[in-house]
Amino acid sequence: MKQSMVKTWRPRFDEVVQEAGYELLDVEFVHEQDDAILRFFIYHPDGITVDDCEIVSNALSPKL
Secondary structure, three states: OOHHHHHHHHHHHHHHHHHOOOEEEEEEEEEEOOEEEEEEEEEOOOOOOHHHHHHHHHHHHHHO
C-alpha cells in the first residue's frame, strides 16, 4: 500500500476506528527491513492499552 492509497483509505479507516470508540490520529505506511508495515495511531481519553489495540485491529482487519 502506497502513501497515496493510505490517504484515499484514511476516511474509511477513521470511520471504523470511531465506531470502535477511538480517535484515529495518524496512519503510517513504512518499509522496515524486508517488511511493509501499516501503523495506526489511536487515541482515547482514558489512554490506550494492548486490549484497545486488539479491538481496533479486529475492527480494521475486514477493511484491510
